[in-house]
Amino acid sequence: MANLAVADLLVTLVVMPLDAAWNVTVQWYGGDAACRVLMFLKLAAMYASAFVTVVIALDRHAAIVNPLAVGCAERRNKAMLCAAWVLSAVLALPQVGEPQR
Structure with missing residues (x-):
């Protein structure tokens, strides 16, 4: 849940203000480097939010299908969360x- 909160905070603090400012100004005044960084953060935050939600769904599915496999669940969940964040950054x-040009 903490990972989902972080991903949603990124969406709230990066994506929403960026889109709001862009809608108001209809022009970018921050320069090329800032645009690239903010576009990276915007896309990574949206991917992370979606991927972490999928990880939570997969964890709940595994808990229902195989409720006695608690031992490997923590390791599997950490691996899936790491994969979700890395995949978000890569994409x-x-x-x-x-x-x-």
Whole structure:
């Protein structure tokens, strides 16, 4: 749940204000580097929120299907959460790349 809270806080503190400012100004004044960083954070936050929700659903499914396998659940959940955060960052990396000319 803490990972979902962090992902949702990223959405709340990065995505929503960024979109609100963009809708008001209709132009970016922060420069190229800031745009790349914020677009990376925006996309990574949205991916992380979705992936962590999937991890929670998979954990609940495993708890219902195999309720006595508590021993390996913690290790499996940590691995899935790490994979969710890493995959979020990897999928958001194209936002940092060089612009096409």
